[in-house]
Structures are given as structure tokens and as C-alpha cells.
Amino acid sequence: MFKTFPKGGIHPPENKLTADRPTVILPLPPQVTVPVSQHIGAPATPVVEKGAAVLAGQVIAEAKGFVSTNIHSPVSGKVSKIDTVVDTTGYKQTAVIIDVEGDEWVTTVDRSSALVKEITMTREEIIDRCRQCGLVGMGGATFPTHIKLTVPAGKSCDMVIINGVECEPYLTSDHRLMLEKGAEVLTGATIIMKALGVERAVVGIEANKPDAISHLTELAKEFKGITVQPLKVKYPQGGEKQLIKACTGREVPSGGLPIDVGVVVQNVGTAFAVYEAVQKNKPLVERVVTVTGKSVTNPGNFLVRIGTPVTALIEAAGGMPDDTGKIVNGGPMMGKALAITEVPVTKGTSGILLFPAAASRRAEVLPCIRCGKCSSACAMGLEPWLISVLSEKGMWDTAEKEKITDCMECGACAYTCPAKRPLLDYIRLGKSTVIRMARERITK
Numbered sequence: 001m002f003k004t005f006p007k008g009g010i011h012p013p014e015n016k017l018t019a020d021r022p023t024v025i026l027p028l029p030p031q032v033t034v035p036v037s038q039h040i041g042a043p044a045t046p047v048v049e050k051g052a053a054v055l056a057g058q059v060i061a062e063a064k065g066f067v068s069t070n071i072h073s074p075v076s077g078k079v080s081k082i083d084t085v086v087d088t089t090g091y092k093q094t095a096v097i098i099d100v101e102g103d104e105w106v107t108t109v110d111r112s113s114a115l116v117k118e119i120t121m122t123r124e125e126i127i128d129r130c131r132q133c134g135l136v137g138m139g140g141a142t143f144p145t146h147i148k149l150t151v152p153a154g155k156s157c158d159m160v161i162i163n164g165v166e167c168e169p170y171l172t173s174d175h176r177l178m179l180e181k182g183a184e185v186l187t188g189a190t191i192i193m194k195a196l197g198v199e200r201a202v203v204g205i206e207a208n209k210p211d212a213i214s215h216l217t218e219l220a221k222e223f224k225g226i227t228v229q230p231l232k233v234k235y236p237q238g239g240e241k242q243l244i245k246a247c248t249g250r251e252v253p254s255g256g257l258p259i260d261v262g263v264v265v266q267n268v269g270t271a272f273a274v275y276e277a278v279q280k281n282k283p284l285v286e287r288v289v290t291v292t293g294k295s296v297t298n299p300g301n302f303l304v305r306i307g308t309p310v311t312a313l314i315e316a317a318g319g320m321p322d323d324t325g326k327i328v329n330g331g332p333m334m335g336k337a338l339a340i341t342e343v344p345v346t347k348g349t350s351g352i353l354l355f356p357a358a359a360s361r362r363a364e365v366l367p368c369i370r371c372g373k374c375s376s377a378c379a380m381g382l383e384p385w386l387i388s389v390l391s392e393k394g395m396w397d398t399a400e401k402e403k404i405t406d407c408m409e410c411g412a413c414a415y416t417c418p419a420k421r422p423l424l425d426y427i428r429l430g431k432s433t434v435i436r437m438a439r440e441r442i443t444k
């Protein structure tokens with residue numbers, strides 16, 4: 001039976017142009033730029049110097065504190081410099097820049113493609129391996145995986161949900177991973193179950209990926225405790241709270257986390273990375289990225305090393321179309337526009353979307369007509385028209401009372417607004433201000 005979440009949601013055109021395009025391995029670029037902050041938490045500290053020879057898989061920046069992750073060299077070569085660069089967020093940060101001289105790996109990594117199903121590590125060893133290998137959430141959140149696998153004191157977990165929803169239009173990297181590395185993804189799910197001490201995992205996949213549903217359902221027969229849950233297509237079902245509601249009926253409370261209802265959610269890309277880290281001792285140095293757009297001549301899914309310039313991906317997809325008006329890092333709903341393309345792929349880069357100019361222009365903003373469509377679309381039960389006005393007027397306290405921090409920034413409200421109000425822009429501003437004020441209250 002196909003399930004979904006009950007509150008809100010929209011159906012934007014799917015535009016999954018690359019769903020049937022098998023993953024292509026992108027050749028190594030001449031140089032990689034590896035930012036030391038590719039995760040939520042403290043930036044890692046570089047531990048190599050200019051001129052140092054490095055191997056693929058070698059730690060080049062060490063995690064600083066618990067909420068942080070190691071960064072590894074994705075190639076073998078020589079450190080050209082450690083410099084400040086602009087990353088995909090548009091902000092400047094420290095990066096290790098490496099001239100590529102080959103693809104020689106540290107000897108501890110098993111680079112064979114043979115499936116290793118037997119899990120010999122203890123819970124503690126699995127979590128430590130995820131920490132050592134620099135794993136983060138691959139769905140875009142980039143939260144360090146070792147923390148998510150550590151159940152806080154006083155909480156308990158009885159279920160893992162593997163997020164194979166990929167509800168963002170255009171993106172297909174998770175879809176391809178499920179088709180091409182399904183057994184590895186399910187072994188990764190089993191490892192995650194062991195780390196959390198749970199007996200049950202559900203893989204949530206939307207109905208627009210019937211081949212992935214049938215493939216993983218068949219494979220899951222060989223994996224104890226894992227089932228596949230087909231889901232109706234509805235955006236933003238990939239949001240953790242919506243996915244939990246759809247798969248289990250459990251409701252994460254306002255301001256709460258999935259662990260409050262006994263669930264840990266991990267993306268399929270993360271499950272694959274956990275498999276590679278635990279069974280192959282392979283750090284997170286590459287990922288699948290969808291490069292797509294209606295005018296792109298060779299859209300596709302590319303396995304690419306971290307630090308590769310986005311320009312190399314665009315070239316591999318046939319080059320920048322003449323009519324390009326906007327380049328988006330991620331999908332059209334939650335992605336952010338790139339100011340420049342000379343930025344490196346990071347652990348959180350799921351897609352590069354090239355929008356034609358005609359589709360990139362902002363429509364004229366009209367007065368709100370109180371139609372209520374934004375409220376009906378909001379899967380978090382918020383009043384987007386209200387919290388955006390409160391933010392626009394700087395009424396932060398009232399915005400906080402109206403639960404602006406519950407906003408998951410899915411953009412469904414702005415998508416549905418007939419007056420083309422920039423709802424999400426104001427909500428993002430208000431949300432970040434309210435979070436900052438709340439932090440200051442705690443530290444005072």
C-alpha cells in the first residue's frame with residue numbers, strides 16, 4: 001500500500017530527466033579544492049602543509065571537537081596551497097588545494113567492488129569508523145553521521161528509516177544509487193541498525209521510482225528486519241518529519257527531533273557511505289551528483305571526487321547551455337543559486353541544475369490576497385503568509401511564538417503563492433534571526 005503524510009504538500013512537475021541515465025565516473029580533474037568545512041559543526045583543522053605529498057584517502061584536516069568531521073584527500077598528488085576560497089554557499093572558507101598527480105590510495109582502503117555482507121564490528125567500532133571516515137548526511141543536511149548514530153542519554157530508538165524519497169524535482173542521484181548499489185545500501189542499513197541496536201528498518205521510496213521499489217523489495221528478502229515502504233508522490237516527503245509520519249504514523253513534536261519518537265532517519269547515500277566506511281574502510285571522498293536542466297545536452301549522474309570544480313561537471317554534461325539564466329546547487333525547491341561555477345563539489349552536493357533564463361526570472365510581486373494556499377501547502381502546519389510578514393516587519397518575538405523555527409525551508413508555500421510573494425526569503429531571514437536570539441538567551 002502506498003502511504004504519505006497527511007498535512008499539506010504539493011506536486012511540482014517532476015522533471016526527472018536523468019532517471020534512466022546510469023552513473024558515469026568523472027575523470028580526475030588537474031586540481032581539487034577541498035574545503036575544511038563540509039559539514040554542520042566546527043571546521044576541521046588542516047594537518048598538511050604546502051608541498052606535502054598526499055594519497056587518496058589520507059586525512060588532510062582533522063575534526064575539531066565532537067560536532068565536526070575529518071576531511072580526506074580525494075586524490076593523490078601534492079598540496080599546492082592552503083587558501084581561502086568561495087564555496088557553494090557563496091561564503092569564503094579555508095580549503096586544501098591539491099595538484100592531482102594520480103590515483104594512489106592509502107593501503108588501508110579495500111578498493112575491490114566485491115560485496116561484503118558480514119558485519120564483524122561492534123556498535124562502538126561502527127560509530128568510531130564513521131567518525132574516522134568523515135561521514136555526513138548525504139541528503140544535503142551534512143550532519144555528522146557518528147553523532148546521529150549515538151542515541152542521547154534518556155532517549156531510545158526502535159527503528160531506522162532509510163530515506164530513498166528524493167522528492168526534489170530533477171534530482172536522480174539517490175535513485176541511481178538504489179538501482180546500481182542496492183545490496184550495498186541495504187548492507188549499510190543493516191550496519192546502521194546494528195550501531196543503533198534496533199531490529200527494524202524501513203526504506204521509504206516514492207511511487208515515481210517503481211524500478212527502485214521492486215529492486216530493493218526483492219533484495220530486502222535477504223536482509224533481516226528490512227522492508228521497503230512505497231510512498232505516494234508528494235513534496236516535501238523527503239523531510240524527516242514527513243517521512244516518519246508517512247512510514248510510521250508517528251508525529252515528531254514541534255521543536256523536536258526524530259529520536260523523540262524513537263526513529264533515526266538516514267539518506268540512501270549515507271547508508272552507502274556507511275557501507276563503504278565500515279566494510280571497506282573507505283573515507284567519504286566521492287559522491288554521485290546529478291547535472292541536469294531542460295537545455296542541457298548531456299544531462300546525467302556523475303560519480304565525482306570531492307573538490308572537483310563544478311565547471312568540470314557542467315563540461316561533462318555538454319557544457320553550459322547558451323540560454324542559462326541560473327545555476328542552482330541542489331534541486332529547484334531547496335537548492336541555492338550559485339554566484340560562480342568555480343566552486344568545488346562537496347559532501348553535500350547532490351545536484352547541479354542549469355535553469356534557462358526564461359524560467360529564472362522572478363515574477364512581479366503582488367499584494368497578498370489572503371487565499372490561504374500557502375497555509376494549505378505547508379506540511380509543518382505553519383501560516384507562511386503570517387510568519388513572512390512578521391519577519392518583514394522585524395517582529396521576531398511574535399514570529400518565534402508562531403513557530404517560525406519549525407519551517408523546514410521546503411519552499412512549498414512560495415511555489416504555490418499566486419501573488420508570487422517571496423515568502424521563503426523573509427521566512428529564512430526571520431528563522432535565522434530567531435535562532436540567533438534564542439542562542440544568545442542561552443549564553444547570557
Ligand code: SF4
Nearest residue numbers: 378407408410411413
Ligand atoms: S518553506 Fe516553511 S513555511 Fe513554507 S511551506 Fe515549507 S515549511 Fe511551511
Ligand code: SF4
Nearest residue numbers: 368369371372374417
Ligand atoms: S498564497 Fe500568497 S496570496 Fe495566498 S495567502 Fe499565501 S501569501 Fe497570500
